[in-house]
Amino acid sequence: MDHLRPRNRPVFSGFTNSEIVKMEKLLRESKGQPFTQDFYQKLAKSFNISSARAGKPVIKWTEIQSWFQTKLEDSPQVPENELVSPQGPQCNEGETDRDPSELVFEARSSKDGAWYDVETFLAHRFVSTGEAEVRIRFVGFGAEEDEWVNIKNSVRERSVPFENTECSKLKIGDPVLCFQERRDQAIYYDSHIVEIQRRMHDIRGCRCDILIRYDHDNSEERVHLRRLCHRP
16 A cells, blocks of 8 residues: 555645745755754744844745755755765855854833844834834743834844953944843943953952943943853
């Protein structure tokens, strides 16, 4: 008796052209190796934050998984002796080519102007000005704290803490993200470096004295490097 072929599953067809191009590139680079659920979830987050998806339905990671699985099932098997080693990814000058599965985002709350890690992107919309907004669920907060934020001005890749040895790279005027510690709160704000007093490091790490000015209220504070992060 002939083997029954599996029933074809409906494939999500609402991807944008740029999303399809990116997935096809990732598929080629995978050389047929399976992807993990974590990869699909992070790729979905990357697509959902794109301005090209503003006003369109949020993509589920299972829809991306279905696309990849269908492509793999439909791809002909190429004999090993006909395989050609692919060239490395080509980037235009000034651009970087990063795996979307590695991206983590932060967003600025309209309530206090501070930056918080993004847990998930819930929906997109266009406002009357024509700008795109995304509804954010912040890490560590419930649905009651969800916010609509401007994609262009209030969403970015997550800032990365400085290493102890990186103080030598800092310059006056550099934009940084500073961890502001107060009696009633401890949150991250955008700021700029105003002054640097370089000092010898000790067992605790960098002991340089750095004067920063917060962007949201122009107040100034002297901090150590451990409280600063690279802004993307």
